[in-house]
Amino acid sequence: MISEGDTVTDFSLPGTAGEEINEYELSEYTDSGAVILVLYPFDFSPVCTTELCEFRDANWLSFTENVDVFGISHDACYAHKRFIQEYDLPFPLLSDTRGRLTDRLGLSYDEWEHHEGVPKRALVTIDDTNTVRYTWVTESAYESPSLDELHETVKVIVN
Incomplete structure (x- = not known):
């Protein structure tokens, strides 16, 4: 599983x-700043919706230059479009439909609610050298992260 100090090799996903x-x-995006990856199981699921709306409403992210947020799930871009439009999400959602990235990062559930290989609920912050500066991962897809620790990490990265 990916952890702080690891290097993330470049990847490309549709979104x-x-x-x-x-x-x-x-x-x-890392060439000009930091990236926050928000991995989550499914668009429109209750906990995922709440979590992504918390990112939408996090004022400190709106005023932090050179930090990009990307949501990542197995859902297709067409579901992502509808999810973004319905909840007015101000950041892109990327599709890891085959789970290649989440598997590479070690952030997939073996099985969750009868679905195999969906992304774990996780946060990964990557700086401009592609080094992981912060991770939060849970085995329970019903648990949401606190954005306070993430905010502290981002303040250190951008200063």
């Missing part, structure tokens, strides 16, 4: 910010 479907490459 959407709500309109068009594009390819998102990690290095495009």
Whole structure:
């Protein structure tokens, strides 16, 4: 499983910010700052919806330059489009439909609610050198992270 201090090799996933479907490459964003990956099991599930809306409402993220947030699940970009539009999410959602990235990071459940290989609920913050600076992972998909620790890490990275 990925942990603080590890290096994340570049990856590319299809995603959407709500309109068009594009390819998102990690290095495009870490070249100019930090990236927060928000891994979650499914669009529209109650806990996932609450968690992503908490990111939407986190004012400190809106005012932090050079920090990009990306949600990642197995859902297709078409579901992501609808999810973004319904909840007015201001960040892209990426599709890891085959689980290649979440498997590589060691962040997949063997099985959750009769679905195999869905992403664990996790946060991974990567700095401009592709080094992991913060991780939060739970075995319980019903548990949500506190954004306070994440906020403290981001303040250190951007200062």
